[in-house]
Amino acid sequence: MAIRINLKGFIEFSSDLSQVAQDIADAIKEANKTFKEVGEEGAEIERYSIDRKRLKLELRSGRVLRAHDALLRLKNQLARRLGPKRVGVRKVFIEDLEVIISEGHxxxxxxxxxxxxxxEAREIEGNLVLRFRDLTDRDIRERTVDRAIKLSLLREEKVEAKAEKLAPFGAVIKRGAEKPFKLSTRVASEAERLGWIKRYxxxxxxxYTPPMAALLRAISELLIERVAKPLGFKEWMFPRLMPIEVFKKLSTYVEHLPEGVFYVCVPPRxxxxxxxxxxxxxxxxxxxxxxxxxxxxExxxxxxAIQCTPFYQFFSGEIVRLExxxxxxxxxxxGWTWRNEAGGVEGIVRTNEFWRLEMVFLSSPEE
Amino acid sequence: MAIRINLKGFIEFSSDLSQVAQDIADAIKEANKTFKEVGEEGAEIERYSIDRKRLKLELRSGRVLRAHDALLRLKNQLARRLGPKRVGVRKVFIEDLEVIISEGHxxxxxxxxxxxxxxEAREIEGNLVLRFRDLTDRDIRERTVDRAIKLSLLREEKVEAKAEKLAPFGAVIKRGAEKPFKLSTRVASEAERLGWIKRYxxxxxxxYTPPMAALLRAISELLIERVAKPLGFKEWMFPRLMPIEVFKKLSTYVEHLPEGVFYVCVPPRxxxxxxxxxxxxxxxxxxxxxxxxxxxxExxxxxxAIQCTPFYQFFSGEIVRLExxxxxxxxxxxGWTWRNEAGGVEGIVRTNEFWRLEMVFLSSPEE
Known part of the structure; x- marks a missing residue:
């Protein structure tokens, strides 16, 4: 019983509710029965009253069927029951929602x-009390409360990973014969000295002038012929301008590294x-x-910045046959990939604008 | 005598000028001699007076040696003459500059x-009178006045071009045998139907999925082997992120098509x-x-948007031997090139993000 939720709000209808008072009483009784089916962690409608077009409500719950979700469920049940009587739901509103977290916050x-x-957040006798005011239907559906609760809890320990079939990151699987270094200076400064590269x-x-471009083309062809093709990878061509709605799905970047990318603004026509x-x-x-x-x-x-995005986007909303x-x-x-991190990595090895070949694949979980 | 300029301003020095009044008188006399060497279109210092650290001046001129340029010249002459006497120039300031354009405005x-x-601009008896106030040294050196005059004049007719040695744009030099069309539908919709391309x-x-990527690679290799290389073009690799200071040099774009490109903003670190x-x-x-x-x-x-920019930038400030x-x-x-013009061109032929091979060269004027 680490989380308790107390809710005070109302559902507003299209007409006066006095005509359908009995239907409401029945619906609430029924709802209370189903809300408690999950036991202690379910929800309960503690109190209700009718005020013209408004059905005022107080709910309390545990962590499984949360009070605000119970409120939405009740709304749907009432809409189904009262719709045929020409009483429609207009709005759901939570004036006050209190979340009491007693452990692990x-x-x-x-x-x-x-x-x-x-x-608002306050600690009272060891409990963390969150208080939300004036939440709408949309706030509930967008799961703002649930996300806030999740952020307020200490992260649980990760479950032990199953025994890895793949080599752990950084492991050396096979080592070839040592090759002598033919160049003792830094690659970037030597290339610059030779005129193979020049700063923009x-x-x-x-x-990159012709010798460097030729070197890059040779290396990339080696990688394609010796690595990518033998492993069954095929050449695609992906956009490099990532629409914000695609970026929105890259939660790691948006939450943790929004300062690491370049943003593009479109001029008015x-x-x-x-x-x-x-x-x-x-x-x-x-x-x-x-x-x-x-x-x-805006x-x-x-x-x-990561090149594989359009590959995943390609399959978004698609169903792919296992075969x-x-x-x-x-x-x-x-062409290029971009990261806002110049200075972190030496020379041309990885700069704001860098070139690379990334191999990505989609396969069944067994593979 | 289409342009007359009247200037009222001052040069400010580091100390009182009464000690060097004779030097100033000599300098002005000398300057007036040289300013008039170009005749009617030269400049003249009409009046001057000393007010503590300031040398107040009134100049008038025609279009060749313009009053404001004459003022800067005078400043330099005075700096050279008075420097050894420990009187330094602090500032040049034009309180009022009037340009009278009597023809072709x-x-x-x-x-x-x-x-x-x-x-300010006013038309008085057929003359266009421009009035500038409070111009600094920097305004003059940045040629604001001259650019304003140029903009106020009707463009002169272009001088007849010399007989063209090159074929005029769009001319057909050689026509091969007519090829049959193998595809009667639109390329983009057919490629989309086949799954060769998919909208981002x-x-x-x-x-572009593997069949389209393979087609592009084949076409580009044909172009390289059959056209670019036989004509002596070599492969370079150019940045695609154009710094604003490079963009600043593309006056055609900045003046006429700033709405045609995408702008990139950098996040704070x-x-x-x-x-x-x-x-x-x-x-x-x-x-x-x-x-x-x-x-x-910002x-x-x-x-x-035009791909050749870094090539020209590469030679900026360089001296290249003719040989x-x-x-x-x-x-x-x-990789890609970008223009903010989607919708203007059909399908994948030219979109916001498009792929192309551009051949650019630098050569002697004779070539």
């Missing part, structure tokens, strides 16, 4: 930091929006990035 | 529109700037692009 100050703007005027970007910007340039040869920022949309894309698996892909034609 | 309303924020969830972007953004995502699974726009820098890059020319380049390894 993160404590008041951490909870305050994590839930800022969504809920921004951090972490290079122009109406050229007159640029009048002042153009005038400033024409007159003063100044390119006013402050004006640009005003003119541009970011609509992210530059590809069509595995699907194995690599992409070189799409 | 664009008219008051057009001039007002073009010069908004830089100068944003306008003008596609994922300090992860704490993203705290609210991350919290909103964690709690509500909402990716708040409005918060992102606030957090991000645009620092543009996505490559090293021509330099011929193509780039495929860098």
């Amino acid at each position: 993160v404590g008041e100050s951490k909870a305050k930091e994590l839930l800022k703007g969504a809920a 005027p921004a951090r972490g970007q290079w122009i 109406d050229p007159s929006k640029f009048d002042e910007f153009k005038r400033e340039y024409r007159l003063r040869r100044e390119l006013r990035t402050d004006l640009l920022k005003e003119i541009l949309s 970011p609509q894309y992210v530059l590809e 069509d698996l595995p699907v194995k892909a690599y992409d070189l034609l799409g | 664009v008219g008051e309303s057009k001039a007002k529109e073009l010069l908004k924020g830089a100068a 969830p944003a306008r003008g972007q596609w994922i 300090d992860p704490s700037k993203f705290d609210e953004f991350k919290r909103e995502y964690r709690l509500r699974r909402e990716l708040r692009t409005d918060l992102l726009k606030e957090i991000l820098s 645009p620092q890059y543009v996505l490559e 090293d020319l021509p330099v011929k380049a193509y780039d495929l390894l860098g």
